[in-house]
Amino acid sequence: MSKILIIEDDPxxxxxxxxxxxxxxxxxxxxxDGKTALNVLLASHFDLVLLDLMLPGKSGYDICREIRDKIDIPILMVTARTESVDKIRGLGLGADDYIAKPFDPAELVARVKAHLRRYERLTGSGRRGNKDDTIIISGLRISPQSRKVYKGDTEIKFPNREFELLLFLAENPNIVFSKEHLFEKIWGFDYIGDSATVTVHINRIREKxxxxxxxxxxxxxxxxxxxxxNN
Known part of the structure; x- marks a missing residue:
């Protein structure tokens, strides 16, 4: 049974x-409240986080950043703030999706299920078999099996979707892919979102x-x- 952490101050x-x-x-x-959210998350196993943005003690943005620094887990932001800049900021900090209040509970459940399915596919054992064909490209070493990336001797941490996006591009160098193609390839048809998510993740990868x-x-x-x- 999957376990969901709900971080929400409205009872x-x-x-x-x-x-x-x-x-x-x-x-x-x-x-x-925001102050205890990370401690609770780290003290037990959870499969997904539903995260409100407007919280007492600490904002959802800060919590999202802290979660991403500590653990790789799907994060679904649930908030009354619907401006595009808020959505882009949330995605830029590592959120996987964004749903606005008021929401249809059935849609919320559908998104939770979609993210859990996608996460299981990304982290499923034996997805690429036992062979670890390290990719060396543009000064980077990318290990598909261990899911590690090195720039020189320094390991760079990547959440699952950033890693999958980088790996896909590295496995297909010098080929131009549209945002729509990358979105369908990495996020899948059952993901509720749009191709603007690709731009946010590309920018995060570039920063690293x-x-x-x-x-x-x-x-x-x-x-x-x-x-x-480019290779």
Whole structure:
């Protein structure tokens, strides 16, 4: 049974999420303030986080950043703030998805299930077999089996989708892929979102691997077409 951590200070919304998730077979736990959220998450095993942005003690943005620094887990932001800049900021900090209040509980459950399925596919054992064909490209060493990336002798940490996106481009160098193609390949048809998510993740990858992210040399933008990893 998958376990969901609900980080939400509105008791009515928290109980609505809890009730619908438990009806659908999930185990849940509720945290109502930002200060204790990370400690609770690290003290027990959870499979996904539902994270409100506006929390007492600490903002959802700060919590999202802290979670990403400590653990790789799907994060679904649930918030009344619907401006594009808020969505982009949340995704840029490592959130996997964004749903606005008020929401349809059935849609929330559907998104939770979609993210858990996708996460299981990304981390499933034996997905690439036992052979670890390390890819060396543009000064990077990418290990598919151990899911590690090195720039020189320094290991760079990547959440699952960033790693999958980088790996896919590295396995197909010098080929231009549209945002739509990358979105379908990495996130899948059952993911509820849009191709703008690709841009956010590309920018996050560039910040980690490029010498100058403002002038990327490894992952190039081909205007009007998409992205290409140069070998």
């Amino acid at each position: 009515e919304i928290a109980m609505l999420e809890k009730d619908y998730l438990e009806i659908n077979g999930f185990e849940t736990e509720i945290v109502s 691997i490029e010498d100058d992210p403002s002038k990327p040399q490894i992952i190039e933008t081909v205007w009007g077409a998409g992205y290409r990893l």
